[in-house]
Amino acid sequence: MNASRVRRFIAAALLPSVILYALFVFVPVIWSAYYSFFNWSGIGEAKYIGFQNYAELIRDSVFWHSLKNNVIFVLASILGQVPIALVLAILLHKSNALQRFMRASIFMPMVLSSVVIGMIWQYIYHPQIGILNFLLDALGLGSWKMQWLSDPDISIYALLPPLIWNFVGLYLIIFISALQNIPSEIHDAAKIDGVSGARKLFTITLPMIWGTIQVAIILCISGSLKSFDLVYVMTKGGPAHATELLATYMYNSTFSTYRYGYGSAISTAIVLISLLFIGTSQWLTRRKAD
Amino acid sequence: MKKRFILALAIAVCVSLLAGCGGGQSADNDASGGKQEKITLTLWNNWSGQDAKAVAMRKILDDFKAQHPEIDLQVEALATDGLKTRLRTAAAANEMPDLFVMWPGAMTKEFVNGDLLQPIDDFLNSKPEWKNNFIPNALDDFTVDGKTYSVPMNLAPSSLIYYNQAIFDQYGVKVPKTWDELLQAIDTFKRNNVIPIALGNKANWVVQSTTFSTIADRVTGTEWFLKAVAQDGAKFTDPEFIKALTYMQELGKAGAYQDGYNSIDENQMIQLYTQGKAAMFIDGGWAVASLVNTASADLLRNTHITILPPIEGGKGEPQTTAGVVGTGLGVNKKLTGAKKEAALELFYALAGPDGQRATLDSSTLVSYKIDVDKTKAHPLFVELTELMKNVKIVPVYDSKLSSAAVEVINNGLQDLLMGGKPEDIAKRVQDAQAGAVGK
Incomplete structure (x- = not known):
């Protein structure tokens, strides 16, 4: 086979998934952007209203509050999940029985559905029978007890531990595979040169897996911007929008208040904001890598 | 490594796409076919x-x-x-x-x-x-x-007080006949570490449907509400409505509800009551069906049903509860x-x-003129049917307001109970309803 035939084969093999992707991801995004110019309750006539939905969106304090909550989620993911996963990966990337067991247990939450995770943490935080408040009492820290999910000032932060706990396993696995992909010659060379410990970590290991860290950060950003299920199960965006995220707000606007046009405007805004975030992060991490 | 990751990603995308296709419409609605028997x-x-x-x-x-x-x-x-x-x-x-x-x-x-x-x-x-x-x-x-x-x-009256007579007797509290008596009862229970009213408002319609709709009707009267819904001669920023919100907030401030009511749901609310931790809960007529299935016989014997007390100076009729057919x-x-x-x-x-x-x-009220079979039905349900003979139904807020305004008031009531200003909430409801009606 010559090069052009190989290329043609690759193109042909990719075609089905490209078509599927275009049909089920790209087209709906465009479609929803189109709906965002209408005032539509989902039933009956849709009325074209130009940019009115966007004008309302910009003035909508709940939208900005949701965006702020999403930024908190993104930061918690990047500053929580990635470093924790990285440290764990460095500790656990060899394969003895204990490490395999630890890896499996850390990965466990990934396998559970978010609904289950939401339920578990709801009971941990439960105002009457919650184990967290019970433990605080038992430790004599009764004054630290809080209404974790009901108090609008702290409920968004109470959602972060389940979020981090849920996804840390994914990044752990990604980082471990990256670590195992570092060629052993490099480790040997490092040993010969007498490099070890922290110096080896910062001059060899981290630079070698920097590309993976970049990908992990992008996954973190896109994953956190899409967050929905955990919050929907645990608080439904409440109390009084305190834990509303862009996605839950979009869902509530579309399917609870039946404003399909406005919901579509929020979705379109989510797409734009995600692109902006990911573009920025790529730019930032590329600069660091240089 | 990168390639392998991309490959894995591509596979993941394909799989998730295929999974998405699987759930499609397989049942073919063959309405006009006619050939099939x-x-x-x-x-x-x-x-x-x-x-x-x-x-x-x-x-x-x-x-x-x-x-x-x-x-x-x-x-x-x-x-x-x-x-x-x-x-x-x-x-x-x-x-x-x-x-x-x-x-x-x-x-x-x-x-x-x-x-x-x-x-x-x-x-x-x-x-x-x-x-x-x-x-x-x-x-x-x-x-x-x-x-x-x-x-x-x-038939769904949405706003009934279920109360535990044993707890009332224990602390010498009478079933409240006025708003002040209700507040006093709350105070007494609270001082004795009993939850006065169990509430589960995580799905935020609960307060609106079970409590606020009735309080608001007591204060504003049904006529005002229907006018405000149509945005015809009344607005949700009117003083009556703000007064209704203030009454609602008073319940919250009096400590009527247990801690963390915004993070538990309606079932857990009933649980608090069936465990004997709460003296009352306010819920619709539908709660009887689940109460008789879950509560102990002892508790059921002590459980009775009443309506919210009248509010002095209010324009609404007192012998009513919010609800819908x-x-x-x-x-x-x-x-x-x-x-x-x-x-x-x-x-x-x-x-x-x-x-x-x-x-x-099945212990569920109907909007149909038949009598309950008193020999078979649960006594609590018989009590409910007797009560409903003398109680009129007034509109529950979420059956009349536009969907957008319902969402706003549901969230607004959560906000209100956490200390939000009645005027601000009234304004948000007014804006949402006016926007939906197109005025």
């Missing part, structure tokens, strides 16, 4: 639970299937919130099932405006002994522009011929006299 009927309902009413309805469906082998009845049972969302989504795609459980008032109106329903007047008129046996005004909320689209299959069945506009006949037959089985009887026997 078998008629396919689809029915969506919310009888998915283990409560007595759902069990009774499922039994009717099973009997219907057994009696009609020529009908292929495809039933989908969903949780209530899920069903509402699903219906809306199906309505947007114009893929409604043949028959579906439908809510009176706002939802019926919107589906009629969307040209999705067919009226059942002819069918109703062909069975006058059935039609004329509904309680007064029962069909109003299913009637749009003079045409009737369904009949109620139950219950859900009905929507009939898809597209149905014709044999399929329509089959659908109406099923309609009659579920909502006709036998269906109403089965519903009543």
Whole structure:
């Protein structure tokens, strides 16, 4: 086979998934952007209203509050999940029985559905029978007890531990595979040169897996911007929008208040904001890598 | 490494796409086919639970299937919130099932405006002994522009106080007959470390439906509310409405509810009561069906039902509770011929006299004039039916307001109970309703 035939084969093999992707991801995004110019309750006539939905969106304090909550989620993911996963990966990337067991247990939450995770943490935080408040009492820290999910000032932060706990396993696995992909010659060379410990970590290991860290950060950003299920199960965006995220707000606007046009405007805004975030992060991490 | 990761990502994308395709429409609605002997009927309902009413309805469906082998009845049972969302989504795609459980008032109106329903007047008129046996005004909320689209299959007062007489006696508290007595009762329970009123407001409609709608009606009167809904001569920024919100907030400030009420749901709220930790809870008539299934016999003996006390100087009638005539069945506009006949037959089985009887026997109130069988029914349910004979139903907020305003008031009430300003909340409700009505 010559090069052009190989290329043609690759193109042909990719075609089905490209078509599927275009049909089920790209087209709906465009479609929803189109709906965002209408005032539509989902039933009956849709009325074209130009940019009115966007004008309302910009003035909508709940939208900005949701965006702020999403930024908190993104930061918690990047500053929580990635470093924790990285440290764990460095500790656990060899394969003895204990490490395999630890890896499996850390990965466990990934396998559970978010609904289950939401339920578990709801009971941990439960105002009457919650184990967290019970433990605080038992430790004599009764004054630290809080209404974790009901108090609008702290409920968004109470959602972060389940979020981090849920996804840390994914990044752990990604980082471990990256670590195992570092060629052993490099480790040997490092040993010969007498490099070890922290110096080896910062001059060899981290630079070698920097590309993976970049990908992990992008996954973190896109994953956190899409967050929905955990919050929907645990608080439904409440109390009084305190834990509303862009996605839950979009869902509530579309399917609870039946404003399909406005919901579509929020979705379109989510797409734009995600692109902006990911573009920025790529730019930032590329600069660091240089 | 990068390549492998991309490959894995590509596979993941493909798999998730394929999984997405799998759930597509496989059931082909062959309405006009006619060649097949078998008629396919689809029915969506919310009888998915283990409560007595759902069990009774499922039994009717099973009997219907057994009696009609020529009908292929495809039933989908969903949780209530899920069903509402699903219906809306199906309505947007114009893929409604043949028959579906439908809510009176706002939802019926919107589906009629969307040209999705067919009226059942002819069918109703062909069975006058059935039609004329509904309680007064029962069909109003299913009637749009003079045409009737369904009949109620139950009756749902949404705002009743369930109280534990033993706890009241223990602390020498009388069942409150005035607002002040209610506040005093709350204070007494609170001082004795008993939860005065259990509340689960995570799904944020609970406070609005079970408590605020009645308080607001007591203060503003029904007439004002209907005017404000139509945005015709009254506004939610009017002083009456702000006063109603202030009363609601007073309950919160008095410590009527246990800690963390915004993070538990309606079932957990009833649990707090059945565990004997709370003296009262406020919930709809539907709670009886689950209460008699879950509470101990001892607790049930001590449980009684009353309505919220009158509010002095309010414009509303005191002997009332918020509520709606219950859900009905929507009939898809597209149905014709044999399929329509089959659908109406099923309609009659579920909502006709036998269906109403089965519903009543399952400890659920009906909007149909039949008497409860006192020898068979649970005493608590008998008490409820006796109470309802002297209590009028006034509109619950979420059955009249636009969907957008409902969402705003539900969130607003959570905000209110956490200390939000009544004026701000009133303004948000007003803006949402005005926007939806188009004024």
